[in-house]
Amino acid sequence: MLRVESLSKTFGKGSTNEKLALNEINLSLQEGEFVTIIGGNGAGKSTLLNCISGVYEIDEGRIILDSKDVTSDPEYKRSRHIGRVFQDPLKGTAHDMTIEENLAIAFAKGKPVGLQSGVTKKDTTLFKERLELLDLGLENRIRQKVGLLSGGQRQALTLLMATIIKPRLLLLDEHTAALDPTIARKVLSLTRKLVSEEKLCTLMITHNMKASLEYGTRTIMMHGGKIMMDLQGEEREDMTVDRLIEQFEKRSGAELDNDRMLLS
Amino acid sequence: MSVLVLLGSIELGIIYAIMALGVFVSFRTLNMPDLSVDGSFVLGAAVSAVMSLNGHPFLGLGIAFIAGCGAGSITALLHTKLKIQPLLAGILTMLALYSLNLKVMSGRANIPLINKATVFKPFEGIILGGYDYSKLLFSLAVLTLLLLLLLLFLKTRLGFVLRATGDNDQMVRALGVNTDLVILVGLALSNGLVAVAGALIAQSQSFVDVGMGIGMVVIGLASVIIGEVVFGVSSLLRRLIAVILGSILYRLIIAFALDIGMPPTDLKLVSAVIVALAMSMPILKKRFL
Ligand SMILES: Nc1ncnc2c1ncn2[C@@H]1O[C@H](COP(=O)(O)OP(=O)(O)OP(=O)(O)O)[C@@H](O)[C@H]1O
Ligand SMILES: [Mg+2]
Numbered sequence: 001m002l003r004v005e006s007l008s009k010t011f012g013k014g015s016t017n018e019k020l021a022l023n024e025i026n027l028s029l030q031e032g033e034f035v036t037i038i039g040g041n042g043a044g045k046s047t048l049l050n051c052i053s054g055v056y057e058i059d060e061g062r063i064i065l066d067s068k069d070v071t072s073d074p075e076y077k078r079s080r081h082i083g084r085v086f087q088d089p090l091k092g093t094a095h096d097m098t099i100e101e102n103l104a105i106a107f108a109k110g111k112p113v114g115l116q117s118g119v120t121k122k123d124t125t126l127f128k129e130r131l132e133l134l135d136l137g138l139e140n141r142i143r144q145k146v147g148l149l150s151g152g153q154r155q156a157l158t159l160l161m162a163t164i165i166k167p168r169l170l171l172l173d174e175h176t177a178a179l180d181p182t183i184a185r186k187v188l189s190l191t192r193k194l195v196s197e198e199k200l201c202t203l204m205i206t207h208n209m210k211a212s213l214e215y216g217t218r219t220i221m222m223h224g225g226k227i228m229m230d231l232q233g234e235e236r237e238d239m240t241v242d243r244l245i246e247q248f249e250k251r252s253g254a255e256l257d258n259d260r261m262l263l264s
Numbered sequence: 265m266s267v268l269v270l271l272g273s274i275e276l277g278i279i280y281a282i283m284a285l286g287v288f289v290s291f292r293t294l295n296m297p298d299l300s301v302d303g304s305f306v307l308g309a310a311v312s313a314v315m316s317l318n319g320h321p322f323l324g325l326g327i328a329f330i331a332g333c334g335a336g337s338i339t340a341l342l343h344t345k346l347k348i349q350p351l352l353a354g355i356l357t358m359l360a361l362y363s364l365n366l367k368v369m370s371g372r373a374n375i376p377l378i379n380k381a382t383v384f385k386p387f388e389g390i391i392l393g394g395y396d397y398s399k400l401l402f403s404l405a406v407l408t409l410l411l412l413l414l415l416l417f418l419k420t421r422l423g424f425v426l427r428a429t430g431d432n433d434q435m436v437r438a439l440g441v442n443t444d445l446v447i448l449v450g451l452a453l454s455n456g457l458v459a460v461a462g463a464l465i466a467q468s469q470s471f472v473d474v475g476m477g478i479g480m481v482v483i484g485l486a487s488v489i490i491g492e493v494v495f496g497v498s499s500l501l502r503r504l505i506a507v508i509l510g511s512i513l514y515r516l517i518i519a520f521a522l523d524i525g526m527p528p529t530d531l532k533l534v535s536a537v538i539v540a541l542a543m544s545m546p547i548l549k550k551r552f553l
Contacts, residue, residue: 053438080440092438094431097424105424109440115417118424161439 001201002029002052002169007061009044009051009225021047023225025061029169032199036212038244039222045205048222049171052203054078066168080110083162083200085155085175092158095147099138099157102146103127106161130160134190152183156190163194170195172204188215209241223252265523268395273519275400277512278407279464280483284491284511285414285504286332286457287484292503293418294450295430296343299354299481301458303361304335306477308459309466310368313375316467321383325406325463332459335361336451344444365474377470384467399468406464410457411504417453418500426450458484479532482539487511489542514538 009022021044029035037045050056052063054075063071070078086092093102104119107127124142131139134156138149146154155175162170172191176184192215195202206212212219219236221229221244228251231239283305290298308328315324335357342353369375387398417423429436429446436443458480466472491510497503521534541548 074442076437076440076442079438084438091432091434094428094435096431097427101424102428104421105428105436105441106439108421108425111421113421113425113441115420115422118419118421 001031003064005062008059021225034195034202034216035218036216037205037220038212043222044225045222046173049173053082081168083167083170085158085162085172087174087177089151089154093146093154098143100142106164109165152179155187166198170200170202174205228252269519271395273515277515278403281508281511283458283461284484284487284507286454288488288507289454293427293430296350300339300357301481302477303358304332304455304458305462305480306365307331307361308462309472310365312463312466313472316377316380319381321381328459328463329456332456333452336455340448340451344447374473382467482535486539487514
């Protein structure tokens with residue numbers, strides 16, 4: 001489904017702040033796998049997702065999506081098969097446009113963009129149905145500007161936009177980190193619901209150790225631009241947060257930055 | 265202020281409103297400060313003058329639009345393909361257009377169109393109270409048509425994507441659309457409208473001067489901002505109409521300033537002050553109200 005082959009990425013090559021962010025990463029995802037990614041600050045988690053989605057050009061390696069080499073495809077082309085939700089709730093929506101208009105753009109993914117009507121009656125009906133799933137009452141506010149929504153509402157909407165045309169791959173970069181805990185939980189369970197209903201192949205970065213084991217089918221731990229640990233199956237089922245931290249410190253030889261990692 | 269001066273200002277306001285709509289597309293919709301406007305305005309005027317000299321004033325409006333689109337595309341390509349900042353890309357196009365406009369005008373710094381075919385000629389003679397309404401009415405018809413087309417366009421899928429690109433280009437790319445292409449379409453459309461305004465001004469004044477575009481961007485921006493402040497931004501249609509009313513209001517302010525004895529050479533200074541005031545409105549409000 002997704003194959004990342006010896007992917008390396010260095011920022012600021014040749015400058016004094018040269019930084020090796022990804023060091024020969026290899027990763028292979030099966031159909032329908034839901035992978036959670038954890039790791040300390042600067043581990044390279046976001047960089048990995050940004051390289052997969054084409055935000056950054058990579059230095060070495062290959063990215064293969066559905067047995068097609070997309071390494072040299074620009075971001076917008078890859079996006080037709082990839083859904084994304086960012087950490088910053090402002091990044092996923094156009095705040096000066098209505099909920100309906102935002103969804104219409106998402107719904108046009110992969111379709112020709114020309115002088116056809118931006119949103120039809122049929123679209124609106126479908127959007128309302130989908131918005132009802134969020135259980136946030138947004139279906140009654142479809143003509144309101146997204147700028148009026150709270151961060152949590154926006155993330156839920158962005159999640160809907162990222163999946164309204166079923167993507168081959170869903171990338172979530174700490175998409176609940178900016179939300180308060182109650183809303184964060186709601187968006188997370190919504191994520192689980194959408195992912196399992198549509199059997200979406202998903203990569204989700206989280207700084208919540210507990211959530212990393214609770215959600216998904218596989219957990220990856222990153223450190224210093226490398227994958228330190230790849231948990232799946234029974235090994236993962238038997239894993240606890242405490243043992244996960246212990247393992248991390250043993251393998252990386254570093255202390256986990258507890259201030260940012262949510263341990264429970 | 266006499267009624268004739270008043271009507272004259274409204275007439276000018278209507279023609280310049282077409283330019284202001286163009287400026288609205290780049291500054292507000294795409295959120296890109298595009299300074300090529302000063303050049304594409306003259307380009308439209310020059311193209312239209314040459315077409316008039318050859319007896320095709322109406323065709324000239326269409327060709328002016330296309331020429332403007334071309335100018336906007338250059339700015340877009342400088343920015344998207346060569347990664348030049350939007351401001352600088354616009355300045356480069358503007359500068360290049362100065363030479364190009366002179367070429368269009370066969371090296372002359374100005375072209376008079378007295379007694380030549382213009383788009384207004386066929387309608388001349390709609391006189392009431394000593395004022396010939398032909399220019400005002402024909403310009404209003406063109407403006408209304410362009411307003412409707414622009415409104416319809418902004419409600420198409422491409423229009424949605426255009427607005428979203430100005431709002432959040434990262435989101436648009438994440439949704440699979442090539443934002444470089446969207447910027448190209450937006451700047452082409454913007455400068456196309458500006459060029460049509462230039463063409464109509466040339467036809468209306470029966471005169472083109474290579475320097476007539478200086479400060480156009482500022483005037484366009486002034487119209488957009490005055491419109492927003494005075495007439496509101498609640499819906500898309502309202503925003504577009506606000507731009508038009510802003511342009512007319514701007515002309516009335518200028519006419520008033522001239523009326524109370526300001527020398528015409530101070531006009532650009534006044535324009536700059538109006539824009540500076542209007543743009544700092546939010547801060548001024550906070551400070552002093
Ligand atoms: N655009 C950039 N330019 C330069 N350096 C960068 C850039 N993006 C990331 N880096 C560097 O690359 C390294 C990996 O960063 P990355 O954002 O991938 O970490 P992360 O695992 O997502 O961390 P966090 O948990 O803080 O989000 C860091 O050292 C960071 O400073
Ligand atoms: Mg990160």
